[in-house]
Amino acid sequence: MIRLQNIEKVYRTDTIETLALNSISLDVAKGEFLSIMGPSGCGKSTLLNIMGLLDTPSKGDIKISDQKTDHLSDKQLAQFRNQKLGFIFQSYHLINDLQVLDNVELPLLYRNTTAKERKMLATEALEKVGLSNRIKHFPTQLSGGQRQRVAIARAIVGRPEIILADEPTGNLDSAMGNEIMDILINLNRNEGTTIIMVTHDENMAHKTHRLVRLFDGSQVQ
Amino acid sequence: MLKNYFKIAIAVLRRRKFFTFISLFGISFTLTILLVLTAFLDKVVGDSYPDRKRDRSLYVTHLQESGKDGQSSSTLSYYFLNHFVGSLKTPVKLGISSGYEGTNTYVNNKKLAVNYKYTNADYWEIMEYDFTEGKAFSKQQIDNADKVAVISEDMKRDYFGDIPSVVGKYIEADNVKYRVIGVVKNVPITSYNLYSDIYLPYTVSKTDFTKGKGYLGDFTGVMLAKSTDDVPRMRDEYDAMMRRIPMESKQFNKMYSHAQSYIRSYVETGNESSSGVTIVFTAIVIFVLLVTVLPTLNLVNINITRIMERSSEIGVRKAFGASSGTLVYQFLVENIILTFLGGLIGVVLSFIAIQVLNSFRLIPNLVLSINFTVLGIGLLVCFFFGLLSGVYPAWRMSKLNVVTALKAQ
Ligand SMILES: Nc1ncnc2c1ncn2[C@@H]1O[C@H](COP(=O)(O)OP(=O)(O)OP(=O)(O)O)[C@@H](O)[C@H]1O
Numbered sequence: 009m010i011r012l013q014n015i016e017k018v019y020r021t022d023t024i025e026t027l028a029l030n031s032i033s034l035d036v037a038k039g040e041f042l043s044i045m046g047p048s049g050c051g052k053s054t055l056l057n058i059m060g061l062l063d064t065p066s067k068g069d070i071k072i073s074d075q076k077t078d079h080l081s082d083k084q085l086a087q088f089r090n091q092k093l094g095f096i097f098q099s100y101h102l103i104n105d106l107q108v109l110d111n112v113e114l115p116l117l118y119r120n121t122t123a124k125e126r127k128m129l130a131t132e133a134l135e136k137v138g139l140s141n142r143i144k145h146f147p148t149q150l151s152g153g154q155r156q157r158v159a160i161a162r163a164i165v166g167r168p169e170i171i172l173a174d175e176p177t178g179n180l181d182s183a184m185g186n187e188i189m190d191i192l193i194n195l196n197r198n199e200g201t202t203i204i205m206v207t208h209d210e211n212m213a214h215k216t217h218r219l220v221r222l223f224d225g226s227q228v229q
Numbered sequence: 230m231l232k233n234y235f236k237i238a239i240a241v242l243r244r245r246k247f248f249t250f251i252s253l254f255g256i257s258f259t260l261t262i263l264l265v266l267t268a269f270l271d272k273v274v275g276d277s278y279p280d281r282k283r284d285r286s287l288y289v290t291h292l293q294e295s296g297k298d299g300q301s302s303s304t305l306s307y308y309f310l311n312h313f314v315g316s317l318k319t320p321v322k323l324g325i326s327s328g329y330e331g332t333n334t335y336v337n338n339k340k341l342a343v344n345y346k347y348t349n350a351d352y353w354e355i356m357e358y359d360f361t362e363g364k365a366f367s368k369q370q371i372d373n374a375d376k377v378a379v380i381s382e383d384m385k386r387d388y389f390g391d392i393p394s395v396v397g398k399y400i401e402a403d404n405v406k407y408r409v410i411g412v413v414k415n416v417p418i419t420s421y422n423l424y425s426d427i428y429l430p431y432t433v434s435k436t437d438f439t440k441g442k443g444y445l446g447d448f449t450g451v452m453l454a455k456s457t458d459d460v461p462r463m464r465d466e467y468d469a470m471m472r473r474i475p476m477e478s479k480q481f482n483k484m485y486s487h488a489q490s491y492i493r494s495y496v497e498t499g500n501e502s503s504s505g506v507t508i509v510f511t512a513i514v515i516f517v518l519l520v521t522v523l524p525t526l527n528l529v530n531i532n533i534t535r536i537m538e539r540s541s542e543i544g545v546r547k548a549f550g551a552s553s554g555t556l557v558y559q560f561l562v563e564n565i566i567l568t569f570l571g572g573l574i575g576v577v578l579s580f581i582a583i584q585v586l587n588s589f590r591l592i593p594n595l596v597l598s599i600n601f602t603v604l605g606i607g608l609l610v611c612f613f614f615g616l617l618s619g620v621y622p623a624w625r626m627s628k629l630n631v632v633t634a635l636k637a638q
């Protein structure tokens with residue numbers, strides 16, 4: 009599903025160069041639930057962003073669904089992300105000015121859909137995360153766990169083949185975290201969605217199919 | 230899609246009340262100034278009452294003479310207009326009138342300031358004054374030096390009060406009684422070459438304008454060509470005449486005077502080296518630039534701040550499939566919504582401002598109004614504003630790297 013070959017990422021500032029990723033090669037199979045662990049600053053987010061085409065590597069190739077991605081234009085890239093990828097962030101990144109339903113509809117806005125379809129699909133996605141009774145709320149009126157469930161609904165509303173989650177339970181207590189984890193596991197099991205998740209929590213990681221460990225930008229396991 | 234943009238635009242505007250206020254204030258205030266200015270210009274140079282034959286008229290308003298010891302510049306003498314300009318072949322008519330002059334008259338022992346001007350007979354045939362009663366004086370009456378007068382509606386009301394007809398009644402000005410033979414609709418004072426309260430035959434003046442051979446005096450002329458096609462020829466003939474006629478006196482060695490279109494004559498100072506046209510138009514352009522550019526820059530600045538604080542939203546939208554182009558479009562739509570709101574307020578403010586200006590009667594006989602041209606211009610300005618102040622910030626933020634955008638918060 010995703011194939012990374014010799015990915016290297018160097019951050020250059022005026023004074024220093026940081027080698028955030030050092031020759032990472034990784035294959036993620038279709039339907040796999042993969043977790044990435046490692047100490048803070050080891051390059052987990054960087055790796056995830058590169059897999060999600062939010063960032064470009066300094067060296068190396070990425071193939072998603074057997075498609076090379078390095079030559080895509082801004083527009084094609086946007087479309088690619090819209091069709092294939094869904095993101096979940098540690099700090100939710102909901103748009104506070106919009107109601108829950110509008111937040112969830114967001115990815116559909118960038119597709120050919122009618123308002124009616126969008127509403128239907130978004131409501132459906134919210135039902136899956138158990139929040140269909142909160143569609144008129146604004147994000148600030150929800151708890152952390154509820155917000156993250158809205159974010160998951162937003163990530164799955166467009167039925168992407170791949171979901172990238174950067175510490176989705178990082179801001180939540182363990183009960184809430186487990187709830188979120190269950191949603192992801194079900195998503196993986198029932199819909200066959202490929203999920204890649206960064207986590208600091210060994211328990212969470214052990215619930216996934218495979219664990220990749222990073223240390224200082226290199227893969228150690 | 231648009232509906233969604235509208236939703237977020239309104240939400241953002243409501244969240245940032247202060248920014249919104251500043252933006253709206255800037256836009257509406259600018260627009261108000263522009264609209265009132267346009268209404269004013271439109272009235273002053275656009276209104277063609279009573280000289281409806283402008284397109285085939287040329288105006289002769291100034292003569293500048295210069296020599297070693299200096300120069301003098303002024304309106305013209307009756308002699309100059311009648312003798313030289315009157316001899317031209319292309320004009321079919323030559324209207325001659327003096328600038329208006331003020332004097333006092335008394336109604337029931339109350340002092341009343343009035344302006345009067347002298348005209349010849351052709352003047353009334355070139356100008357299309359609307360007569361509410363009576364008519365203009367004829368060549369015959371001028372030649373007889375009949376003491377007759379055409380007065381404005383305001384003059385009629387102020388002098389005679391609210392009575393239906395005043396033709397045949399007498400009006401006194403400068404201790405002379407004149408018989409009223411016609412009443413015309415008011416001309417605003419801004420059309421200063423045509424405005425007056427009382428119009429008199431030039432022959433009734435205590436000064437005999439036909440005597441003397443000086444070139445400079447109180448008069449201006451309007452030449453009427455047979456058709457618009459003849460206007461250039463008329464202008465050329467005038468210039469040829471200027472080259473031909475002798476210097477007024479030995480102290481001068483150069484003379485300048487041109488037959489000009491209404492607009493040019495309106496703003497002309499009569500000084501060749503610093504043309505009034507240039508000055509007036511430069512002034513207007515600078516004013517408009519100041520009035521529009523400064524608020525636009527300010528808006529650009531506000532917009533940048535406003536958009537940058539939404540970088541998380543930008544990051545999210547990009548992550549979920551918005552291209553840079555889509556984002557630019559979204560922010561432009563938002564900005565245009567904002568400017569149109571400001572525009573709406575501006576239009577309302579302009580109506581109020583114009584009502585106030587009209588009710589104070591700051592300028593005699595000048596009634597401003599907002600017509601569709603003015604409104605159209607206003608809306609265009611708004612749209613232009615919206616684009617101008619939105620494009621740069623929108624473009625800048627759309628180039629934001631997704632990861633950076635998401636991190637900033
Ligand atoms: N924009 C940037 N400019 C310079 N250096 C950066 C930038 N982003 C990340 N880095 C560096 O790259 C390295 C990896 O960062 P990354 O965010 O991927 O770590 P992480 O494993 O996700 O850490 P955490 O668990 O704390 O989220 C760090 O050393 C970080 O300082």
Ligand SMILES: [Mg+2]
Pocket residue numbers: 052053054174
């Ligand atoms: Mg991280």
